[in-house]
Amino acid sequence: MDKNGGTLARGKIAPKLPSQRIWKTLVRYRLLYLMLIPGVAYYIVYHYFPMIGLLIAFKQYNLMSGIWGSKWVGFDNFRTIFASPDFPLLMKNTLLLSLYRIVFNMLPDVLLALILNEIRSQWFKRIVQTITYGPYFLSWIIVYGLVFSFFAPGAGLFTTLFRDWGWGNMDVLTNSDYFRTMLITTDLWKSTGFGAIIYLAALGSINHELYEAAVVDGAGRWRLLWHITLPGIRQVFILLLILRIGHIMDAGFEQVYIFLNARVYDVGDILDTWIFRRGIEQMEFSVPAAMGVFKSVIGLVLVLGANKLAKKVDGSGIW
Structure with a gap:
């Protein structure tokens, strides 16, 4: 029943x-x-x-x-953030630095992986990998120490050479015109080698029979690259791009905080450094916490939007 x-x-x-x-x-x-x-x-x-x-x-x-x-107090802390005269500048610096990292730091990862994939000499390939991977394991404190030893105002190696050769004073660390370039350049030097590992793994998963069939059909190196290699790593690139877009409100706090000084606040002060000053140095927790919630919401919206757009364009996303 x-x-x-x-x-x-x-x-x-x-x-x-x-x-x-x-x-x-x-x-x-x-x-x-x-x-x-x-x-x-x-x-x-x-x-x-x-x-x-x-x-x-x-x-x-x-x-x-x-x-x-x-x-x-409800949304009073959020009103304080949006009413602050520093908020537009903080948003501008954060977004610009994050976009620069996406544009200038993702493509070198792919390029290095493609170059390493074409190297047939294993001993030379291992040497190049060791040299390019090494900087990733250095802390930003050490990286800043290296940069400071070369570009310290009046005492750095390069600044001293410029002055002694009569080319004038070189001002890199405290010049607003060069600060963002210095951040992106040092991040590029530090992380490119490690970032290429993911693309090398993706390249290793491509079926070699596709290359053999293309060679039989008369395809050259550039044809193989354009029609097999790049499509083979496209989904990995889109995945990493979506993840980076989700972190677009971060902009690399550790690096920026270490390199930041009072003379470059107008181009280097970002949301995270402002949160650190208000929360840790001034012991004001509510407003920085509200800023953190605001960043998280924006990051979530960007991830969802980028994933949906990637599915429409390429048919693949994170989920």
Whole structure:
């Protein structure tokens, strides 16, 4: 008899309820689910539970009162941000630096990977890889120390040579005209080698039979590159582009904060450095927390929009 009171036809099996199917799946794959518990617990404890701190953005936070005891102010902290005279400049600097990183730092990764992929001498290829990968493992403090030793005003190696040769004073670290160029150049030197690893992995996954068939048809090096190699890494490029667009509001806090000085605030001060000054140096937590929420929302919207656009144009995205 079925749940409505009728009898089931002879030879037919009653359909299982959703709860029964779920329970059967849990029992069948119980070992896999047990292995999943530590990872889920990690994300709950260290990623989702701390999101309670987002309430600080909507409160007049006081350390002594705590999150729950602080006064609720709603969107006042966001109004403070948008009314600040520094906000347009911070947004401009953040977006420009992020766009420069996307435009000038992604293409060199692809180019280096393509060059390394064409090198047939393994010993030479390993040497080039070691040289280009090495800077990635240096901290920005060390990178800044190297840059400072070359371009320190009045005492750097290059600035001293320029002065001694009668070419005038070289002002790089404290000149607004060169600050963004210096940031992008040092980031390019530091991260290009490591960024090429992902594209090398993608190149290694391309079916070599496609190259062999194209060579038989008379295709040359450029034809192989244009019709097989580049389409083979296109999806990886789109994936990394979407991820970078999602982080467009970051602009590389660690590098910018280390290189930043008072004479280049007009071109180098970004949202993250402003948050650091207000939150850590001035011990004002509510407004920086609101800025963090604003950045997260914008990043989420950009990721969703870029993923949808990529699906329409190329048919592939993150999900």
